Amino acid sequence: MLQTVIEAKQSNAAAARDIHLAAWRFMLLARMLDDKLAAVWRAGKMHGGVFLSRGQEALSVSVGLSLNKGDVFAPLIRDAAGRLAFGESILDAVRTYLGSALGPMRGRDGNVHRGRPREGLLPMISHLGAMISVVNGVLFARRLKNVSGTVGAACVGDGATSTGAFHEALNQAAVEKLPLVLVVADNQYAYSTPTSRQFACAHLADKAQGYGVQGHAVDGTDLTACLKTVGQAVARARDGRGPQLVVASLLRLCGHGEHDDAGYVDPKLKQSPLGRDCLKVAEEKILREKWADASQLAAWREEVVREIEESVAQVQREPAPDPFAEEWRAISTGHLSEGHEAEH
Amino acid sequence: MSITYLDAIREAQARALRDDPRVFIYGQDVGAFGGAFKATKNLAREFPGRVLDAPISEDAIVGLAVGAAIEGMRPIIEMQFADFSTTGFNQIVNQAATLYWRTNVPCPITLRLPVGGTSGSGPFHSQCMEAVYAHYPGLIVLTPATVEDAYSMLLEAVALDDPVIFCEHKLLYRHLKAEQLPGEALPVGRARIAREGRDLTMVAYSAMVHEALEAARELSAEGWEIEVVDLRSVKPLDTDTVVASVARTGRLLCVGEAWPWGGVTAEIVSRVSSEGYGLLDAPPQRLNARDTPVPYHPNLWAAHRPTARSVAAAARNLLRQ
Structure with missing residues (x-):
C-alpha cells in the first residue's frame, strides 16, 4: 500500500516536472519568437504591427497544453505560447507576420490574424469578442453531429469583456451548455485604458454567476497555478459541466504593440506581484524543484533561438504574394464572383 | 392548390432539412412557435433538434452559424426582421x-x-438592406420577387458554399401565390425578363418588380x-441582361425600395452608363424611396416608397425625353 502511494506520488511528481518543462519551453519559444519579430519590425523589414505576448505566456501556454488535438482554440493577440503548445508551427507565425505567400493567410491577412480553421485553430478578426460565438458554433455543430468529448477555448482580454459580443456569446454558450472555456487575460490595460475605466465589478470572474456558468480566478503570473486552474476548467467543460469562465490577473509587460511604449502603465503595478515576469517565475520554480539545472535551460534556450533564426531566415527568402497572380475573388463559387471591377 | 411566397420559403427549408443532414435552422422564435411570420411553421416538430430558438443575440447567432459552417454544417439563420441584422452586422461583414x-x-x-415595408411597420421593421x-465583398445577395424564385433560390442559397443574404419581402409573403412549386429554375446570378417591351427598360427587384409590372400595364x-x-x-448583378434590354429599348429606369444614396439602382445606372452609353437615347433614371426613415402611417408610407403610380409617372417623363 505504502509502496503504491509512493509510486503514485513519484509519478505525479514526474508528470508535474514534465508538464512544467514542456510549458517552459513553449513559453521561452514564444518569448524568443516575439523578440525576434520585434527586431525584424524595428529593422523596418515588416509591414503592420507586432503584438507581443510578454507577461501572458504562463496563462497562454496553460490553455494550449490543456487542449487536445480535435479541440478548438480561438486565441487572442498575446497567445504565442498557447498557439505553439496547441500545435501551430513557428513557420505559420513568421510567414503570416512577413506576409509570405506560403503562409496560411497567403499575405491576405497578417501578424496575429492567422489560423487553420479546419485544424481547430480559428483566425481572429480584430473585433475579438466576436470569436467567442464562432467557437460556440463549432461546438454546437459537433453536438448536432453527435461528436462528443471535445472542448473549445476562446481567449480575450479585459477589454473584450465590455463588448456586446462577449455578453451574447457567453450567454449563448450557457443557454446551450456548450463545452466552452472562456479565458480572460485581465492584463490591466486595454491598449491604454485601465480596468478602472473598463468595468466596475470587483473581479471579472464574478460575472460568471450572472451567466450561470462556473467561474475561476487565477494568478496569471504563476505557471503552476495557471496549469492547474485552466486544466481543471478544461476538464470540467469536457466532462459536460457547461461553460467555464477563467479570469487570470496579470500585467502586460509590453506595449499594446511594438509601436506603443506603454508609458501609461502605473509604475506601482509593475512593482506589484502582478508585474512579475511569468517566464522567470516558472524558471525559478523549475530550478528550485531541481526539474532541470541552469545549464539544461541554457542549452534549450540556444536550441530555441537557433530554431527561430532558421525559420525567419527561411521565410525571408520566400516569395511575396504577387498581385498579378492573385485571384482577387472573395467567394468560393467562382462563376458567381463579380467580375465587373476585376476587368481592369 | 395555391402556394404563397411564404409557403415556398417554408417548403424550401423543409426540403433542405430533409435532403441534407448538414442543414439546421437557428433564430429567434423559429422553434415550436414557427417564426414571427410562420416561415418555419411545424419544422421544429418535423425535424426534432434541428430547428432551434436562439436568444435575442444577433451577433452571437451569426457567429454561431459561422462556427458551425467551419465545422461543415449549412445553417439557415432567420433574422426576425432584416432591420435587426444591424446588430449582427459585424459577424456578417x-x-x-x-x-x-x-x-x-x-x-x-x-x-x-425579411425585408421591406408593410403598412404600419415604421422605421425599424421595414428596411431594405440589400x-x-x-457593398461588402464575400457575400451573395438574393432578392426573389416570385413564389418560384423564393423556393428555388432559397434551395440554391443553402447549397452554395458562400454566405448568402436572402432578402425575402414581407409584403409578398401572403399576397403572392402560385399554383405549384417550380421543378426547374433560372440559376442564381441570372436576371429574368418579367415582361417584354421595346420602349423603355424598367429594372427592378424584390417587391418593386410588381410595382414595375403594374406600371407597365x-x-x-397608353x-x-x-x-x-x-x-x-x-450580387452578383446580371449586367449583361440589363444592357441587352437597354440595347432593345434605349431607355433605362431603375426602381428600388431602398434609400436613394448609392445602392443597387445607382450601381445599375453606373454600369449601363459605362458599358452601354451609346445604347441610351435618354439619360438613365432611377426611382427609390425617399431619403428618410421609413414612416409609420399608411399615407406617409405609401408616399415614401415607389409605387406603380410613381413608377409610371417617372417612366412617362423618361419616354418624353
Whole structure:
C-alpha cells in the first residue's frame, strides 16, 4: 500500500516536472519568437504591427497544453505560447507576420490574424469578442453531429469583456451548455485604458454567476497555478459541466504593440506581484524543484533561438504574394464572383 | 392548390432539412412557435433538434452559424426582421464575408432577412438592406420577387458554399401565390425578363418588380411597351441582361425600395452608363424611396416608397425625353 502511494506520488511528481518543462519551453519559444519579430519590425523589414505576448505566456501556454488535438482554440493577440503548445508551427507565425505567400493567410491577412480553421485553430478578426460565438458554433455543430468529448477555448482580454459580443456569446454558450472555456487575460490595460475605466465589478470572474456558468480566478503570473486552474476548467467543460469562465490577473509587460511604449502603465503595478515576469517565475520554480539545472535551460534556450533564426531566415527568402497572380475573388463559387471591377 | 411566397420559403427549408443532414435552422422564435411570420411553421416538430430558438443575440447567432459552417454544417439563420441584422452586422461583414478570402475555408451560411415595408411597420421593421450587404465583398445577395424564385433560390442559397443574404419581402409573403412549386429554375446570378417591351427598360427587384409590372400595364393602355427586368440577385448583378434590354429599348429606369444614396439602382445606372452609353437615347433614371426613415402611417408610407403610380409617372417623363 505504502509502496503504491509512493509510486503514485513519484509519478505525479514526474508528470508535474514534465508538464512544467514542456510549458517552459513553449513559453521561452514564444518569448524568443516575439523578440525576434520585434527586431525584424524595428529593422523596418515588416509591414503592420507586432503584438507581443510578454507577461501572458504562463496563462497562454496553460490553455494550449490543456487542449487536445480535435479541440478548438480561438486565441487572442498575446497567445504565442498557447498557439505553439496547441500545435501551430513557428513557420505559420513568421510567414503570416512577413506576409509570405506560403503562409496560411497567403499575405491576405497578417501578424496575429492567422489560423487553420479546419485544424481547430480559428483566425481572429480584430473585433475579438466576436470569436467567442464562432467557437460556440463549432461546438454546437459537433453536438448536432453527435461528436462528443471535445472542448473549445476562446481567449480575450479585459477589454473584450465590455463588448456586446462577449455578453451574447457567453450567454449563448450557457443557454446551450456548450463545452466552452472562456479565458480572460485581465492584463490591466486595454491598449491604454485601465480596468478602472473598463468595468466596475470587483473581479471579472464574478460575472460568471450572472451567466450561470462556473467561474475561476487565477494568478496569471504563476505557471503552476495557471496549469492547474485552466486544466481543471478544461476538464470540467469536457466532462459536460457547461461553460467555464477563467479570469487570470496579470500585467502586460509590453506595449499594446511594438509601436506603443506603454508609458501609461502605473509604475506601482509593475512593482506589484502582478508585474512579475511569468517566464522567470516558472524558471525559478523549475530550478528550485531541481526539474532541470541552469545549464539544461541554457542549452534549450540556444536550441530555441537557433530554431527561430532558421525559420525567419527561411521565410525571408520566400516569395511575396504577387498581385498579378492573385485571384482577387472573395467567394468560393467562382462563376458567381463579380467580375465587373476585376476587368481592369 | 395555391402556394404563397411564404409557403415556398417554408417548403424550401423543409426540403433542405430533409435532403441534407448538414442543414439546421437557428433564430429567434423559429422553434415550436414557427417564426414571427410562420416561415418555419411545424419544422421544429418535423425535424426534432434541428430547428432551434436562439436568444435575442444577433451577433452571437451569426457567429454561431459561422462556427458551425467551419465545422461543415449549412445553417439557415432567420433574422426576425432584416432591420435587426444591424446588430449582427459585424459577424456578417467581418466574420462570414472574410472567412473564405482569408483562409480558403468556405462559409456556407444562409441568412434569411425579411425585408421591406408593410403598412404600419415604421422605421425599424421595414428596411431594405440589400445595398449595404452587396457593398461588402464575400457575400451573395438574393432578392426573389416570385413564389418560384423564393423556393428555388432559397434551395440554391443553402447549397452554395458562400454566405448568402436572402432578402425575402414581407409584403409578398401572403399576397403572392402560385399554383405549384417550380421543378426547374433560372440559376442564381441570372436576371429574368418579367415582361417584354421595346420602349423603355424598367429594372427592378424584390417587391418593386410588381410595382414595375403594374406600371407597365398602366402604360401599355397608353400605347407604350415597357420591358421589365427582374434582377433576382443583386450580387452578383446580371449586367449583361440589363444592357441587352437597354440595347432593345434605349431607355433605362431603375426602381428600388431602398434609400436613394448609392445602392443597387445607382450601381445599375453606373454600369449601363459605362458599358452601354451609346445604347441610351435618354439619360438613365432611377426611382427609390425617399431619403428618410421609413414612416409609420399608411399615407406617409405609401408616399415614401415607389409605387406603380410613381413608377409610371417617372417612366412617362423618361419616354418624353
